[in-house]
Amino acid sequence: MWIAFRRHRLAVFGLIVVGLLYFIAAFAELLAPFDPDASSARAVNHPPQIVRFIKTTPDGGWTFQPHVYAMAQKRDPITLATTFTSDPSKTVDIEFFGKGAPVRMWGTFEVERRLIAPKKSDERFYLIGADRLGRDMLSRIIYGTRISMSIGLVGVLMSLVLGVFLGGISGYFGGWIDASVQRIVEFKLAMPTIPIWLGLSAALPQDWPPTWRYFAITVILSLIGWTELARVVRGRFLALRTEDFVTAARLDGCSQMRVIFRHMLPSMVSHIIASVSLAIPMMIIAETSLSFLGLGLLPPTISWGVLLKEAQNVRTIAEAPWLFSPGVAVCIAVLALNFLGDGLRDAADPYAQEGR
């Protein structure tokens, strides 16, 4: 399977990107240059700054020193609109593995080192701009990666348990169990997803703490996602049940558990992995949509959807298009996961139909 998978260049590319995203999610504290919640009145809607690497010294030589030009805020006296202008004479130097404000890594121990940090700790830079409270978008997106990518994973794991269990008993035992599980699946498919999501999330009390809400949203998402997995698992079970090698295993004296776990499951694992990796992007999109509408995660939790909520208004994004950047992150993540899942599915079963 690995060899078949490697033939799909796009899938391998997707795997690398997905790996990178989960790396970012895991080490957000070290990768984000600033505290994502630190606001600054001087940096309201601060535009992105371009990183420059070569600094010319007064005597005409040059050194390698990443830096950005500082930006000065000006207020138009008549319209009161603020504009930022670049000032090449003032620079903010950036250093790798510099010191920043201490944060608790994974809530356990304090770290100060960051992948990138300003040389002078009172300076700030905004590589992809700042939001309406002057918070650094880059740091916020990096922290958002943690929530958005993990909610997909946790949600899929939940629906995996549900789907594999229900699909499994449905396919293995058949008969009336199969029939009733099938009815449930059909019923679930007949329900329009988005209004149900909205209804369920609207039903969550607004005053729940963020962690509760996080898990509640995950449960809601996984309630929607399990049917597809159940369908795949049931289909494989039904197909495998009539295979001679399963009958042979029974006649060899294998217990029912051994038949299922030693003989049937290994033939399904690749299919399950493939469906899981195709379900994660669905979850991510769903979380983003819900939070965007204000029915999913709520601030102060940071997820890509929560960040995008800032970009709801056309006027706002016309002024500060960089508020879109979480959307770019969503697209990259979803695209990479889709490539990955597609490659896995092809590798799992080259003759499989794309059911739908």
Added chain:
Amino acid sequence: MLLVYVLKRLFWSIPFLFAVSLVAFALIQAPPGDFVTSLAATLAASGDVVDQARLDALRERYGLNESFLVQYWRWISGVLRGDFGQSFEWSQPVSDLIWERMGLSVAMAAATLLFTWAVAFPIGIYSAVRKYSIGDYVISAIGFIGLSIPNFLLGLVLMYVSVVWFSHDASGLFSEQYQQAPWSWDKFVDLCKHIWVPVIILGTSATASLIRIMRANLLDELHKPYVTTARAKGLSEWKLLVKYPVRLALNPFVSTIGWAFPQLVSGSVIISYVLSLPTAGPLLLQALLAQDMYLAGAFILLLCCLSVVGMLVSDILLALIDPRIRYR
């Protein structure tokens, strides 16, 4: 045979509809507290004196103290008579609020479905017949991207582009002068001028997945023995393609009505909100946030019913084009 099948299928959708209505009602009942609680909260917040007797009277009037089943029975028997209850928020009967918006929602979904088919069908065939050609790769790549962009993002980007680059507001379904006007031919024409933006936004991901489905199915059918048989008869390649493999690849295509149509209807909720369209979506959202339960319940129920109807239609169409299903 066909009639028996249709009747059987119709019969089966009755318990479905019942279950759907239960779920819809459970959903609107789910939030802690009820409308009166949130009314009291609003009143208290604005500094008004909360009159407990009035609240109790309200509870009494709407039967909010009764058990779940009694409330459900009241609600559903009203719905069957066309009475969806009263919107607390708007102080109007729900049925006055929903029909035009639902109509526009359905019209938009239908237009999107047509658009989706019109684009996906020929492209899917092309992609399968010219497998691994440059065109096929380009289509696959675009399809992938189309699938990966959440459609509300696509909507935001399009709005941004039209506002910033063309100074044109892409939101809404009608020009200003028609917004309140009664229905007329001109208003319809105006609608057509506006509807394509949401249609494209809404249809992109469905189109992309339909292209993939069509391509995969057709590739599957193209090498079936019956195609060789037909070729051995002396049929030309084009006629062959249209009469046999495309005909069979149509099956899963038709079955998409079952899931694509309801998905489009419900998917339009978010788009409508982003583009502020006068369809069901924004009102539903507002009702959910304000816990305006009868209004939200009516929308959810109707959307669920649409899904059931979509499944029904697709099953019947499938039976029409595939004799094997009819006789099963």
Added chain:
Amino acid sequence: MSAAPPVIEVKNLVTEFATRHGPFRAVDDVSFTLRRGKTLCLVGESGSGKSVTARSILQIVDPPGDIKSGKVLLHRHNTARGRQSGESVIDLAALNKRSSAIRAVRGRDIAMIFQEPMSSLSPVHTIGDQIGEAIRLHENVSKKEALNRAIELLRKVEIPNADKTIHRYPFEYSGGMRQRAMIAMALACNPGVLIADEPTTALDVTTQAEILTLIRKLQDDNGMSVLFITHDMGVVAEVADEVAVMRYGKLVEQGDTLPIFEEPQHEYTKMLLGSVKQLDRPSTRRLARRASNPPGDVLLSVDALRKEFHIDRGSFFRKTAPLVAVNDVSLQLRSGENLGIVGESGSGKSTLGRAILRVYDTNGGSVNYTGKDGVTRDLVTLDENQLKSARRELRMVFQDPMSSLNPRMTVAQLIGEPMLVNGMLQGRALNDRVAELLQMVGLPASAMERYPHAFSGGQRQRIGIARAIALDPRIIIADEATSALDVSIRTQVLDLLLDLQERLDLSFIFISHDIAVIRYFCDRIAVMYRGRIVEEGPTEEVCNTPKHAYTQALLSAVPHPDPRMRGTRVRTRYREPA
């Protein structure tokens, strides 16, 4: 023999498939001539390129296959159809495969029928539509006239109630009827040549005999030439005027039927005919063994065993009658004896084999097995746990070695599994035992670490056999164990089973549709028809003097690989008494 004029001349045909590892030559420099009114049989085992050759003639090879060089000359003036027209020779290989010129030949001059009549007909168009299309493609007639001619054609291929059945869909036809409809479609435009690509392989022998007779009759009526592709030497002996033998894409030998059967020149032909002729008569080894070691006591006694299947049609309102797959069957198996169960598809023979092992729950009857410990138990009454010990002594060998071996386990794991789960052996001892078993079935110990897909069909079946004998069983139920194998491998596997029988003191229940195989391998035979055993007795007795009318019909339908016997036997059809 005066040579009839040539209709199709294939000259130095080469067809290649483009693959990842460069072109693969499926047809390699093949030349032959098909003459007017004659039948040429193209024979070969699976993968010999016979089917691709046939498809190359009409240029309907599926991509990535394509004709690379050579000629396919159609002498249209020599065909029954084109006799009136002047001399015209067309090189079909030179035409563009999408051109109207080659399309005018397809279906009109040369028609084709295929192996799988179910998948070769479109499932969503009526039979009438599909036959009518064939007519209207080449002749300018109205829809109504085409339909009438289609009905006429269906009558010609002996389909009852043609005027009604024509509006039916293929899935409403039986297998034999579908192939008749295919033939009707092929005959729609009175073609001069019929290419039949394994037309009877998917059919039962009795149906096969009817289809062969039908093709012969239509050929005589229309003066058609037939290119008949098959792997079955019996069928060749039955129908061929000339024979061409293919192997690995090359033609190894061709000539008139009689000389080929009696004095084959090429080694491969000799081997092929040898293995066919070796079957269909008792194995001398088996007879010798039985003379010295006559069968002993009754080991297994099946009494009135019954198995019903309830087909769930998803309807609440109608209760459908259950399908009785095994209908009160009684059998006995003695130690050291081989019992054959023969029957056509759907006769319930496989279900019977599995019901004895309790793969299914049964609906009545008993299966009394006397174990090594001398205790007799009724397997029907045991639960899954109690069955374990019985299943150690009663083992099964499956038809398709590919699907009966878990593709994700190595050979060592596969053969070791029964010993492992029964807690008999593990670790080193298990490994040694697996090596010993492999050696017993004629495979090297180096096979242990490989996965089943690395082996050929015959080798895989040996792995399946090794797994079956691993627990030192007393009875092996072999369900069509040789049917998926090429004929030259078949005798090898049967001889291996006989060898193991002598060494391990085994008894066999051998289930097969192939009488030749049963005749070679089995001492006694039970004939199954629609869930019942209609006749039982010593193999030679039943085969030579069948008593039941069904057995007579079955035996009369079996083609014999001896062209001299052609037409000497009276074929009977079995009609079930009402």
